[in-house]
Amino acid sequence: MDFNVIIENMPLYVEGLWVTVQLVVLSLIFGLALAVPLALVATSNSRFIAFWPRAYIYFFRGTPLLVQMFMIYHGAGQFELLKESVLWVVFKEAYWCALIAFSLNTAAYTSEILRGAMEQTPFGEVEAAKAYGMSRATQYRRIILPSAFRRALPSYGNEVIFMLHGSALAGVITIVDLFGAAKIVNSRHFVPFESFIAAGFFYLCMTFLIVWIFKIAETHWHASIHPRKEGGKKKGGAAIPA
C-alpha cells in the first residue's frame, strides 16, 4: 500500500472533512430545533394532534436515509411548480438537498429520543412544579425539558454518531465531503484501499471525538444522577474514616 497518494491529496481530504463537519453540525442544529416542537406535539393528549408528528417520525425512521435524500434531490425535479418557483435555487443544489434530508431525518430520531425521555419524567417532579403554581409552559421550560434533555444525553450521543456516518451519503450525490473526497482520489489514482481507509480513519477519529465529548457532557450533566465517587485517589480502595 502506498499512502503517499493520500498525503499528496491531503488538501482535498481536509476540504472534504470540513464539508462533512458543516453538514453534520448544521443538520444537528436544524434537527434539534425541529425535534423539540415535534416531541411536544407527539406527546399531546389529543390523539388527533399527536398522530401527525408520529406519522412523520414513523416515516423518517422507517425508511433509509438514502431514499429520503434521493426523494428530495432527484425527486424535486418532478414538480414543475417547484422548478419554476424561487425555491428551486435551494433544491437544485445537492448540498442543500443533503442538508434538508439529514435535518429532517435526525429531527425524527431526536424527537423520538426526546419523547421517550419526556414520558419517563418522574411524576414527583411534575407534581412539585404544579405545587409551586407553575404554568404548563413554565413546567416544560424549567422542569420537564431540562430533565428530559439530561436523560436523553446518552441516546443523543448515539444519534450524533449515526448522523456523522449517515452524512457519508452526501458523497453519493456529487458533494465533496470526506467520502466524496475519497471517491475522487480513488477514481484519479485507482487506490481503493488507501483512499477509503484514509476516509475511514478520519471518520473513526471523529467518532472517538464525539464519544469523548459526550462522556464529558455526561459527567457534567449527570452529576446529580450518578452517585458521588468516594474520596481518595485509589480506585475502589476503601476510604479510611479519619
Next chain:
Amino acid sequence: MFDLHGYLPLILKGALLTLEVAVLSLLIAIILGLIGAVAKLSGSWIAKLIAGSYTTVIRGVPDLVLMTLIFFGGQILVNDVGDSLGWDYIDVSPFAAGVLTIGFIFGAYLTETFRGGILAVSRGEIEAGHAYGMTSIQVFLRITMPAMVRHALPGFSNNWLVLAKTTALVSVIGLQDMVYIAGQAGGATRQLFAFYFLVAILFLIITGVSDIGLRWLERRYSVGVRKA
C-alpha cells in the same frame, strides 16, 4: 398523478433482491455476532483484543465507506491473489460485496447485543448445567443460547430494522435492488419522486411486518416471565 407505467413488477423484483440481501447478511451477522460475543467473554486476551478492535472499528466507520472499500478494494485483492495463482479474471459481484459488507458490519453490532444477552443469563442456570456434567459447548448450546434469546431479542430487533434499511446502500455499488430500479424507472418516466416514494413505502412495509413478527417472538420468548 403517480402513473407507474408498468414498472411495478420490476420494482417488486428489486424488493425481493433487497430482502435476499437483508436475510443473507443477517445470517452472516448472526454467526459473526455469536463468535464475537463468545470471544469477548472468553478468557483469552488475544480473542478479546481481536473482537474488541472489530467492534470498535466497524462501529466507528460509516457503512458506505466500508462497502466501497470492500467492493473496490476486494476486486483488487481478488485480482492480485488470482494473478499469483494463475486464475482467470474474477469479477467481484456487487451482490457478494453487499452481503459480505452488511453482514460484517452488523456482526459487530450483534456482538454487543449477544454479549449483553449472554451476560444477562443467570449464573445459576449455567452452573446447574455444569453440575449436570455437561461440557462447556453443551452448556452453551443447551442453556446459554436459548436463555439468551429473550434478553437479546429487543436489541436484535432493532439491529434487523436498521440492517433492512442499510441494504439500500447496495444500489450505490450497482446492485439492482429496488432503490436502483426506482432510479432507472423514475429517470425514464421523469417521475423520480413517485418511484422513490413507492420504495420508501415498500421499506415501511418491510419494517412494519418485521416489527409485528419480532414482537410476537418477544412475547413467545417471554412466556413464563413475570412482568412487574
